[in-house]
Amino acid sequence: MFRFFPTNYVWDLSINLAIEMGARMGEIQAMCAPLTEAAKQPDAAGTAAFRETWVRMANQLSELAAEDEARGRLISAGDKLNRAATYLITAERLLAHGSEGRLALYHQFLQTFRRGVELTGENCEFVRIPYEGQHLSGLFVRAHGVTGPAPILVQVNGLDSTKEMKYRVGLPAWLAQRGVASLIIDQPGTGEALRLQGLTARYDSEHWASRVVDWLETRSDIDPRRIGLEGVSLGGYYCPRAVAFEPRFACGVVWGANHDWRDVQKKRLAREGSLPVPHYWEHVRWVWGAKDQDDFMRIAENVHLDGVLDRIRVPFLVTHGEKDSQIPLHWAHRTYEQLVNSPQRELKVFTDREGGVQHSSFDNSANAGAYIADWVAETLGGRTAQGTPL
Numbered sequence: 001m002f003r004f005f006p007t008n009y010v011w012d013l014s015i016n017l018a019i020e021m022g023a024r025m026g027e028i029q030a031m032c033a034p035l036t037e038a039a040k041q042p043d044a045a046g047t048a049a050f051r052e053t054w055v056r057m058a059n060q061l062s063e064l065a066a067e068d069e070a071r072g073r074l075i076s077a078g079d080k081l082n083r084a085a086t087y088l089i090t091a092e093r094l095l096a097h098g099s100e101g102r103l104a105l106y107h108q109f110l111q112t113f114r115r116g117v118e119l120t121g122e123n124c125e126f127v128r129i130p131y132e133g134q135h136l137s138g139l140f141v142r143a144h145g146v147t148g149p150a151p152i153l154v155q156v157n158g159l160d161s162t163k164e165m166k167y168r169v170g171l172p173a174w175l176a177q178r179g180v181a182s183l184i185i186d187q188p189g190t191g192e193a194l195r196l197q198g199l200t201a202r203y204d205s206e207h208w209a210s211r212v213v214d215w216l217e218t219r220s221d222i223d224p225r226r227i228g229l230e231g232v233s234l235g236g237y238y239c240p241r242a243v244a245f246e247p248r249f250a251c252g253v254v255w256g257a258n259h260d261w262r263d264v265q266k267k268r269l270a271r272e273g274s275l276p277v278p279h280y281w282e283h284v285r286w287v288w289g290a291k292d293q294d295d296f297m298r299i300a301e302n303v304h305l306d307g308v309l310d311r312i313r314v315p316f317l318v319t320h321g322e323k324d325s326q327i328p329l330h331w332a333h334r335t336y337e338q339l340v341n342s343p344q345r346e347l348k349v350f351t352d353r354e355g356g357v358q359h360s361s362f363d364n365s366a367n368a369g370a371y372i373a374d375w376v377a378e379t380l381g382g383r384t385a386q387g388t389p390l
Helices: 009-020 024-033 043-070 076-093 102-120 161-167 170-178 190-195 206-216 234-247 261-269 281-286 292-302 330-338 365-380
Strands: 125-131 135-142 150-156 181-185 222-232 249-257 318-320 343-350
Touching: 009 024, 009 076, 009 161, 024 043, 043 076, 043 102, 043 234, 076 102, 076 161, 076 330, 102 190, 125 190, 125 206, 125 292, 135 161, 135 170, 135 190, 135 206, 150 170, 150 365, 161 170, 161 181, 170 181, 170 365, 181 206, 181 343, 206 222, 222 234, 234 249, 249 292, 249 365, 261 292, 281 292, 281 318, 318 330, 318 365, 343 365
Parallel strands: 150 181, 150 222, 222 249, 249 318, 318 343
Antiparallel strands: 125 135, 135 181
């Protein structure tokens, strides 16, 4: 794990995520160098300072992109906007719910991300999936070199990530190269669903996951028999739960197991384990729509996989970082052990040799992501070598 601020895990987590999304080290240095003292301050003061330097860099890149665009250099402009978007979401996700200007910053991020994708001509389609009179926003990435309906891996967020963050880390591109399409969504409790529509998280993830499968079954470019589901971090709970209760999923993958999130909350109350974001308790109450702390803890009692996983009868991959400082490794073993009816279950622990030893491999996603992409391709009928016809 790259440590810029040795006393501030939450900030270093955000920096590592930004690196995995394509941040440039020179720009990180420029943004973080003025923050040495701020990193030691309480959340409110510290995150205000963090926001200032990261948004300043994003705005600078946006200005440079506008200059490129005026000269017809659209690819260069898009590249700069893509990094600007990464810096904007990195700043936004550290702010407390209700912080002044947070929603405006999120809108700026969405606009910057979309414009960057448009200018670079990326393989990324913006989609809306009908959901309870509203919609779930998603990013659809086409499989490369596939004749006929393609297999697809639906990818869902954790507690505080967004679809754009998961897209930028790279799994959709790695899958597309292997002949597998991707749909990355902001499910209830995350991204646009939470911020723009007020859709809060729910423990019965199959409720929204089934609506996603319904929508995919309407697309002629997708094979409905080869729809997989992957979840990162808290998605390590959402994904197994949804696969257990939605039999149309053909496989499941967790990038960071999260077998018993209720236990994690109790440990965090006792100040055990690292927190993913500042203002943590305010954040989780917002995500889950809890009235107060007691209400949140009652909700959290439902967020575990005991008594659920024996319903899974499709291939399932459990991955975890050996040195995960948020979710102990033993929960990955628990998930694997309870997949008793999966015809093809696997536990992969990422060690120092492969890299990606921290939470959901945020410290080094490349080898871990490639392992997942290969497993999915082998399971859903993609390719793991160039030139293989599909």
